[in-house]
Amino acid sequence: MNRQMPALLKPFVALTYILLLAPLAIVVAVSFGASPTYQFPPTELSLKWYRGFFGNPEFVRAFFRVSLVLGFLAAAFASLLGAAAAIGLVRFRFRGRAALEAFFVAPLFIPEILFGAALYLTYARLGIKPSMTSLLLGHIVVCAPFVIRNVMAGLVGLDPRLEEAAMSLGASRVQAFIKVALPLIQSSIISGFIFAFIISFSDINLALFIAGPNSTTLPVYIFNLLLFEGDPSVAAASTLQILIVGLLIWLVQFLFRPRALL
Amino acid sequence: MSTAPQRQRPYWTALVLPLALYLVVFLVIPFIHIVVLSFYTHSPTRIWTPELTTANYVGLADASFLTVLARTLRLGLVSTLICVLFGYPLAYFLARADRRVALIGLFFLVMPLMVSAVIRTFGWLVILGRNGLVNGAITALGLERLPLLYNETAVVIGLANVFVPFMVLPLMASIERINPALEEAARNLGASWFATFRRVILPLSRPGLISGCLLVYSAAISAFVVPMLMGGARVRVIGRQIYDQLLISYQWPNASAIATLLVIATTSLAFVVLALMRRSARQEEGA
Amino acid sequence: MALTPTVEEQGSAPELEVRNLVKRFTAQSVVGPLSFRAEAGEFVSLLGPSGCGKTTTLRCIAGFEVPTEGSILLNGTSIEGQPPNRRNIGLVFQNYALFPHLTIFENVAFGLRLRRVGDRELRQRVGAALELVGLPDLAARFPRELSGGQQQRIAIARSIVLEPRILLFDEPLSNLDLKLRLAMRRELRELQRRLGKTAVYVTHDQGEALALSDRIVVMSNGRIEQIGSPQEIYERPANAFVADFIGSSNLLEATVVGSDGATTIVNAGGLMLRAGVVGHACGARILAMVRPERIRLATTDEPAGDNALNARIKEATYLGQDLHLNLRLDGGQELSVVTEGSAARRLVPGEGVVLTVDAADIFLLPK
Numbered sequence: 032m033n034r035q036m037p038a039l040l041k042p043f044v045a046l047t048y049i050l051l052l053a054p055l056a057i058v059v060a061v062s063f064g065a066s067p068t069y070q071f072p073p074t075e076l077s078l079k080w081y082r083g084f085f086g087n088p089e090f091v092r093a094f095f096r097v098s099l100v101l102g103f104l105a106a107a108f109a110s111l112l113g114a115a116a117a118i119g120l121v122r123f124r125f126r127g128r129a130a131l132e133a134f135f136v137a138p139l140f141i142p143e144i145l146f147g148a149a150l151y152l153t154y155a156r157l158g159i160k161p162s163m164t165s166l167l168l169g170h171i172v173v174c175a176p177f178v179i180r181n182v183m184a185g186l187v188g189l190d191p192r193l194e195e196a197a198m199s200l201g202a203s204r205v206q207a208f209i210k211v212a213l214p215l216i217q218s219s220i221i222s223g224f225i226f227a228f229i230i231s232f233s234d235i236n237l238a239l240f241i242a243g244p245n246s247t248t249l250p251v252y253i254f255n256l257l258l259f260e261g262d263p264s265v266a267a268a269s270t271l272q273i274l275i276v277g278l279l280i281w282l283v284q285f286l287f288r289p290r291a292l293l
Numbered sequence: 294m295s296t297a298p299q300r301q302r303p304y305w306t307a308l309v310l311p312l313a314l315y316l317v318v319f320l321v322i323p324f325i326h327i328v329v330l331s332f333y334t335h336s337p338t339r340i341w342t343p344e345l346t347t348a349n350y351v352g353l354a355d356a357s358f359l360t361v362l363a364r365t366l367r368l369g370l371v372s373t374l375i376c377v378l379f380g381y382p383l384a385y386f387l388a389r390a391d392r393r394v395a396l397i398g399l400f401f402l403v404m405p406l407m408v409s410a411v412i413r414t415f416g417w418l419v420i421l422g423r424n425g426l427v428n429g430a431i432t433a434l435g436l437e438r439l440p441l442l443y444n445e446t447a448v449v450i451g452l453a454n455v456f457v458p459f460m461v462l463p464l465m466a467s468i469e470r471i472n473p474a475l476e477e478a479a480r481n482l483g484a485s486w487f488a489t490f491r492r493v494i495l496p497l498s499r500p501g502l503i504s505g506c507l508l509v510y511s512a513a514i515s516a517f518v519v520p521m522l523m524g525g526a527r528v529r530v531i532g533r534q535i536y537d538q539l540l541i542s543y544q545w546p547n548a549s550a551i552a553t554l555l556v557i558a559t560t561s562l563a564f565v566v567l568a569l570m571r572r573s574a575r576q577e578e579g580a
Numbered sequence: 581m582a583l584t585p586t587v588e589e590q591g592s593a594p595e596l597e598v599r600n601l602v603k604r605f606t607a608q609s610v611v612g613p614l615s616f617r618a619e620a621g622e623f624v625s626l627l628g629p630s631g632c633g634k635t636t637t638l639r640c641i642a643g644f645e646v647p648t649e650g651s652i653l654l655n656g657t658s659i660e661g662q663p664p665n666r667r668n669i670g671l672v673f674q675n676y677a678l679f680p681h682l683t684i685f686e687n688v689a690f691g692l693r694l695r696r697v698g699d700r701e702l703r704q705r706v707g708a709a710l711e712l713v714g715l716p717d718l719a720a721r722f723p724r725e726l727s728g729g730q731q732q733r734i735a736i737a738r739s740i741v742l743e744p745r746i747l748l749f750d751e752p753l754s755n756l757d758l759k760l761r762l763a764m765r766r767e768l769r770e771l772q773r774r775l776g777k778t779a780v781y782v783t784h785d786q787g788e789a790l791a792l793s794d795r796i797v798v799m800s801n802g803r804i805e806q807i808g809s810p811q812e813i814y815e816r817p818a819n820a821f822v823a824d825f826i827g828s829s830n831l832l833e834a835t836v837v838g839s840d841g842a843t844t845i846v847n848a849g850g851l852m853l854r855a856g857v858v859g860h861a862c863g864a865r866i867l868a869m870v871r872p873e874r875i876r877l878a879t880t881d882e883p884a885g886d887n888a889l890n891a892r893i894k895e896a897t898y899l900g901q902d903l904h905l906n907l908r909l910d911g912g913q914e915l916s917v918v919t920e921g922s923a924a925r926r927l928v929p930g931e932g933v934v935l936t937v938d939a940a941d942i943f944l945l946p947k
Contacts, residue, residue: 035644035664036389037486044386047379048398051405051457054416057426061419069419071426112312119308133567135312138320140508140563141556142515144532148539148552149323152330155545172320175312226407233409235518240539250409257415257522269412276408284400474677477644480664481671482691482742492690496681 055273062266069263083264090252090268098232098249101163105170105231110224112171113178120179121186139176146173147240154241161243169241170231177230178223185219186212222283229276324556331549340543349550358534365530368445368520369513372452373460376509377502379453380460384501385494387461388468406458414451414522421447443525451523452513459512460505467501467573468494500573507562515555531555595620595778596641596746601650603636611636611802613650618746618778618795623769625781625789628799629825634782637799638748641780642671654745670739670747675755676731678723684710684734685719691742709741713771729760733767740775747772749781753788765791786826790814798822820945823869830875830915831945832868836860843886843939849911854886855942867945872904872918874941878934886939891915896927907933
């Protein structure tokens with residue numbers, strides 16, 4: 032049923048969205064411009080910044096060899112650890128369950144630069160040099176809560192009677208879970224994976240502290256260029272990131288409809 | 294909701310232990326480490342020596358740090374208020390809109406959230422920069438360029454812009470829980486839209502509002518990238534302080550002290566948020 | 581059921597009139613056009629299955645839906661352009677919609693506070709409203725502490741304290757259990773009579789509509805099937821839908837054979853029946869309707885009635901007070917009969933019996 036709303040609400044909401052999305056739209060527009068300054072609106076269109084981006088080996092490295100790979104690995108490990116933890120939290124009753132859940136989800140509430148600082152100092156003390164692995168280990172901590180949230184929401188929404196039916200037909204507890212529950216929460220795990228990927232892919236705060244010279248992620252590279260006023264190939268790189276993130280979120284939202292977000 | 298109370302303990306331990314151990318090693322220990330480090334003494338040659346001292350904390354009481362602290366807290370507060378102003382109507386709209394509209398609206402809210410803060414701030418640099426959008430319009434009218442960046446206003450704009458989804462999401466969840474019939478009842482009894490908001494929606498969505506405010510504030514006071522890009526050297530905040538002292542001036546014990554304080558502050562805020570969320574969930578079950 | 585004489589017995593304008601109301605959702609989903617009236621002090625029910633449009637109609641009157649066409653008039657003045665908070669119409673919601681964060685007192689006082697009523701008057705009016713619904717001592721409690729029936733009464737108090745012009749009810753009793761529902765039914769009716777307010781009541785429960793209403797508007801698929809008093813709806817349904825929705829009925833396909841001025845003879849698949857109505861053309865195809873409780877088992881000492889039918893029992897269900905029988909007539913049609921449980925003899929499936937029906941109990945409906 033269409034609910035009535037106050038008259039001024041929709042225009043104000045539209046304004047809010049414009050303010051929210053304008054920066055992104057502008058970055059995309061600048062990336063297609065021809066001028067070496069960040070010109071908006073661009074007077075002539077050109078793909079030269081994209082060619083510049085793909086022609087710059089450091090950029091390409093940051094994008095493909097670091098950020099993308101890191102994202103997949105972080106998401107994979109976070110999904111494994113997180114999904115298992117979620118199943119344990121939802122399906123079993125034990126003392127301290129709520130506290131454990133809060134502990135697992137805590138990284139969501141800890142500002143990333145503080146975590147970055149802590150990891151940086153710990154690595155330094157142990158003599159561990161910054162590398163992709165050291166960053167990966169940090170990303171897993173930050174990404175796991177997203178997987179846990181998603182999978183928990185999916186499990187909670189599952190009718191326990193389905194597995195009971197399976198057991199009445201002869202399946203053991205574990206078999207019932209694997210054959211009935213797991214396929215049904217598949218979409219929760221996948222959407223958790225995708226969110227974990229995005230978090231790692233877009234992360235700047237952790238990477239600033241822990242990424243080394245060989246493991247500069249794309250956001251860090253963009254950040255440095257912005258500080259030192261690089262050319263608009265920065266905009267091209269940013270647009271690619273916007274595209275990838277947008278596509279992935281669209282995928283999750285319209286195909287998997289996750290129930291929990293924050 | 295378990296299918297049946299579990300008595301076989303090994304199962305849940307096996308599932309939960311890996312992540313728990315992982316977090317202890319890679320989350321808890323690093324944080325314990327900075328607390329310990331914050332009590333060590335700074336050494337110009339070896340960065341730190343394990344001599345215990347409270348000098349780092351005492352040293353924070355000096356004027357320059359307190360100015361930075363005050364500025365950080367102030368900017369956080371203003372950003373939070375702006376997020377409330379823009380976030381409430383948006384949250385209400387998404388909570389009450391048709392499913393299709395709400396999904397599309399959520400998409401355009403979550404997408405900017407997930408795109409790196411760097412890129413979003415980049416956009417604002419183009420808008421407010423010396424040769425940017427606004428100044429372009431101003432010079433076209435024949436007026437002088439305005440220095441819109443590298444001041445506190447710009448930082449606040451950037452912070453609010455980046456963190457408004459943190460306000461909208463919990464608020465929206467809170468408003469969704471309010472039975473729409475309550476709004477209709479209020480309207481039927483004579484309330485205008487504003488009266489309905491003030492007397493029904495506001496009190497009933499308070500948990501979501503508080504959660505949102507705490508999340509935004511927490512993020513805003515520990516922000517680093519946005520103030521650095523939008524405020525430059527003139528607008529120093531705590532995040533910048535930590536970054537500089539860690540990676541540039543190697544004042545690690547001092548940085549650890551600052552970081553520890555910030556951790557305590559944000560963790561306390563987080564506890565309040567979690568307690569609120571649990572209370573509203575319990576209230577729902579009791580209703 | 582007599583109409584309650586009201587203090588403001590107006591002239592010719594009805595308290596509420598809905599005129600050619602249409603609400604279009606999609607090309608296929610349309611409610612209306614509907615027209616009906618409610619006179620001052622009358623209790624009118626909108627009755628029908630879910631999806632028939634009764635709630636939509638109510639929400640149009642309250643102002644939460646905007647009609648696509650048509651008008652709604654309150655005492656002669658059209659209100660369909662007014663926003664819902666200006667109509668001064670009381671609406672009692674299905675799930676009560678009491679404000680959980682306010683006490684009972686504040687819930688009832690809500691509308692008064694909006695109108696900036698003075699403290700003393702406010703307290704007095706709220707007290708009076710709570711007395712009226714029989715719950716004067718619950719003012720300091722919160723809605724979650726009250727039972728369903730109590731919450732319902734508070735919801736009513738909250739509306740009537742504002743002295744609205746009419747009262748609208750959106751299936752207010754459907755969340756209550758059976759015994760409570762019956763008790764609340766009586767209370768509701770008494771309250772409405774005492775207040776003398778015109779009421780429009782939406783329900784899908786036909787027993788409720790029959791018990792409470794002065795007049796019933798039977799709806800289905802967005803259209804009005806019949807408007808009438810409970811007796812008219814029950815005894816003289818306008819069509820097969822109404823006949824089957826209100827109570828249960830046996831419907832036999834038949835053709836009109838002839839009429840003798842006082843009754844009409846119809847041929848129902850070989851069976852000749854005499855119906856106590858006139859006015860149907862010879863040869864017309866109709867449905868002969870007879871209520872199960874109006875069919876009797878013929879006994880030897882009873883004189884032969886207008887209609888005698890041979891039938892064989894298919895099923896006999898004993899329900900204590902009633903005995904429900906499913907029978908098959910010679911012509912193959914099925915019939916259900918409800919008779920007293922204390923039937924003199926036991927009836928078994930397969931047994932042949934003779935049924936008797938008075939002509940006055942057979943009604944003819946258009947096909």
